[in-house]
Amino acid sequence: MPRGTGRVEGKVAIVTGAGSTPGPGMGTGKASAVVLAREGASVLLVDLHPERAEETLQMIEDEGGKAKVFGADVTSAADCEAMVDAAVDTFGTVDILVNNIGLASVGTVVDTTEQAWDRSLNLNLRTVFLASKYAVPVMAAKGAGSIVNISSISALRGDGTIAYSAAKGAILAMTVDMAYSHGRDGIRVNAIAPGHITTPMVNSVSGQDAAADFRTRLRNEAGLLGTPGTGWDVGWAVGYLASDEARWVTGVTLPVDSGVLSVTPLMMAPHLRGVQE
Ligand SMILES: NC(=O)c1ccc[n+]([C@@H]2O[C@H](COP(=O)([O-])OP(=O)(O)OC[C@H]3O[C@@H](n4cnc5c(N)ncnc54)[C@H](O)[C@@H]3O)[C@@H](O)[C@H]2O)c1
Numbered sequence: 001m002p003r004g005t006g007r008v009e010g011k012v013a014i015v016t017g018a019g020s021t022p023g024p025g026m027g028t029g030k031a032s033a034v035v036l037a038r039e040g041a042s043v044l045l046v047d048l049h050p051e052r053a054e055e056t057l058q059m060i061e062d063e064g065g066k067a068k069v070f071g072a073d074v075t076s077a078a079d080c081e082a083m084v085d086a087a088v089d090t091f092g093t094v095d096i097l098v099n100n101i102g103l104a105s106v107g108t109v110v111d112t113t114e115q116a117w118d119r120s121l122n123l124n125l126r127t128v129f130l131a132s133k134y135a136v137p138v139m140a141a142k143g144a145g146s147i148v149n150i151s152s153i154s155a156l157r158g159d160g161t162i163a164y165s166a167a168k169g170a171i172l173a174m175t176v177d178m179a180y181s182h183g184r185d186g187i188r189v190n191a192i193a194p195g196h197i198t199t200p201m202v203n204s205v206s207g208q209d210a211a212a213d214f215r216t217r218l219r220n221e222a223g224l225l226g227t228p229g230t231g232w233d234v235g236w237a238v239g240y241l242a243s244d245e246a247r248w249v250t251g252v253t254l255p256v257d258s259g260v261l262s263v264t265p266l267m268m269a270p271h272l273r274g275v276q277e
Contacts, residue, residue, distance in 0.1 A: 003038055003063075004035070004038035004039035004040060004239070005039070006039060006040045007039040007040070007239060007240075007242075007243035007244070007245060008036055008039045008040050008041040008095075008096065008239070008242055008243050008244075009039070009040030009041075010040060010041075011036075011040070011041045011042075011095035011096055011242075012041065012042050012043075012044070012087055012091040012092060012093050012094055012095050012096070013033075013036045013041040013042070013043045013044070013094075013095065013096035013097070013098065013242065014043075014044045014046060014083065014084070014087050014094055014096070014097050014098070014131070014135060015029050015032050015033040015036070015043055015044070015045060015046065015098040015100060016029065016046045016047075016074045016083075016097075016098065016099055016100050016101045016127060016131055017029040017046070017047060017048075017074070017100040017101035017102070018030060018032075018033040018043070018044075018045035018046055018047055018053050018056050018100070019045070019047035019049055019050075019051075019052020019053040019054075019055065019056060020052060020055070020056070020199070020200050020201070020231070021052075021199070021200040021201035021204050022052070022200060022204075023200035023203050023204055024200065024203075025198065025199055025200045025203065025230060025231065026199065026200075026230060026231035026232055026235070027199045027200060027201060027231050028100055028150055028194060028197070028199065028231045028234040028235065028238075029047075029056075029098070029100035029101070029150075029231075030055075030056045030059075030231060030235075031230070031231035031232045031234060031235030032098050032100060032148075032231075032234065032235040032238040032239075033045055033056050033060065033067065033098075033235075034056065034059055034060055034063075034065075034235065035232075035235040035236060035238060035239040036096065036098075036238070036239060036242060037060040037063070037065030037066065037067055038063065038065060039239055039243065041066075041095075041096060041242075042066040042067065042068075042090075042091040043060065043065070043066070043067040043068075044067070044068055044070050044083065044086060044087045044090065044091070045057055045060075045067050045068065045069045045070065046070045046071075046072050046074065046083050047069070047071065047072075048071070048072070048073050048074070049071075050069050050070075050071035053069040053070075053071075054069055056069075057069050066091075068086075068090050068091075070083055070086050070087075074101055074127040074130065074131055075122045075123060075126050075127055075130070076130070077130050077133075080130040080131050080133065080134045081134045083131070083134070084131075084134040084135050084138060088138060093138060093142065094135050094138045094139060094145070095139070095144065095145055095146065096145070096146050096147075096148070096242045097131060097132065097135040097139075097145070097146075097147045097148070098147075098148045098150070098238055098242070099127065099128040099131055099132065099147065099148070099149045099150060099171075100150045101123060101124070101127040102123065102124045102127075102150060102152070102164075102167075102168070103120075103123055103124070103164075103201070104152070104154065104161050104164045105119070105120050105161060105163055105164050106160060106161055107160070107161065107162055107163065108160060108162055109162045112162050112163050116163055117162075117163045119163075120163035120164055120166075120167055121163065121166070121167050121170075123167075124164060124167030124168060124171070125167040125170050125171060125174075128149055128171055128174060129174070132147060132174075132178060135147070136178075136182055136185075136187060139182075139185065139186070139187050140182060140185035140186075140187060142186075143185060143186040144186040144187070145182075145185075145186065145187040145188070146187070146188045146189075146190075146241065146242045146243075146246070147178065147187065147188070147189045147190070148190055148191070148192060148238050148241045148242055149171050149172075149174065149175050149189070149190070149191040149192070150171075150191070150192055150194065150234065151168045151169075151171040151172055151175075151191045151192065151193045151194075151253065152164070152165075152168040152193055152194060153193050153194070153195045153196075153255065153257050153260060153261060154168050155168035155169040155171065155172050155193060156169075156172075156193060156255075156261060157260075157261070168193075171191060172191055172193075172253055175189050175190060175191040175251065175253065176251050179250045179251030180251070183250060183251075188241075188246065188247070188249065188250040189250060189251065190241045190246070190249060190250060190251070190252050190253070190254065191252070191253040191254070192234055192237050192238065192241070192253070192254050192255075192256055193253050193254070193255045193256070193257065193261075194229070194233070194234050194256050194257065195223060195229060195255065195256065195257025195258055195260045195261070196219035196220075196222055196223065196229065196257070196258075196260065197219075197228075197229035197230055197231065197233060197234065197256075198216060198219065198220075198228055198229065198230060199230070199231050202219075214275070216228075217275050218272070218275055221268075221271055221272055221274070221275050222258075222260055222268060222272070223257060223258025223259050223260045224258055224259030224260070224262060224263055225258040225259060226258075226271065227258065229256070229257070229258055233256050234256050237254055237256045241254065
């Protein structure tokens with residue numbers, strides 16, 4: 001992986017969920033943090049499990065980048081306020097916020113419990129609301145900022161994850177509304193909708209049997225490119241949207257999905273026939 005070219009040189013970024021579920025590979029927050037550090041940003045690595053963010057810190061420091069771990073529960077308003085204060089105290093300001101925390105949960109509107117619904121909306125949506133609530137005033141005060149919200153293709157296509165889909169869809173609505181409300185403050189707000197990428201979190205729920213292997217191959221084959229996607233693919237998109245190269249881009253959702261959203265599923269049937277269970 002080559003060093004960056006300074007696309008966010010001298011900027012300060014907060015990445016929520018900057019650790020990664022343990023296991024080989026990269027989560028999207030971890031990859032985003034590493035990409036931003038490679039591109040010259042100082043990064044506050046926020047995670048409920050600070051030991052996970054420590055691994056991200058190690059990787060950044062090994063490459064000569066600058067970062068700091070901040071343990072926080074981003075569903076808590078007090079923690080979010082403290083997180084923004086920590087970025088300002090440590091690095092002087094906040095230029096970039098990556099709202100990355102999220103976890104899928106399977107269930108229909110009938111079998112999802114109220115507790116599961118609340119848990120999903122808390123984790124996937126409230127975290128975006130609270131982190132932005134405290135970061136936006138810092139950005140607005142200096143008339144510049146970039147927020148990148150990590151949604152999912154589940155916001156746009158049915159997949160039997162009602163609470164997760166609802167939260168991820170609401171993130172897209174928030175993205176547009178925040179872009180509207182804060183554009184004149186110089187703040188850009190965009191979203192990324194990752195497709196069937198493979199991260200340690202996905203591996204941890206897939207297991208390691210033959211069926212898991214089959215599902216992994218299906219994930220890879222379902223897109224137009226027929227290749228696997230990883231946390232890095234999201235991290236590179238974050239790097240672009242966070243940078244001044246995207247200075248005239250706001251209120252959009254960028255799918256990072258190997259073209260899954262661009263195909264009528266039936267048309268993939270001939271390709272998927274090659275995937276044997
Ligand atoms: N993996 C996929 O296929 C996929 C697809 C679409 C979207 N996404 C989205 O990408 C994002 C990250 O996915 P991932 O696979 O890298 O997940 P991950 O679980 O590896 O990373 C998320 C990190 O967030 C941290 N975290 C969880 N709750 C927290 C809280 N309350 N406060 C602070 N930190 C908290 C976790 O400790 C973890 O380190 C999520 O928003 C997910 O919905 C993933």
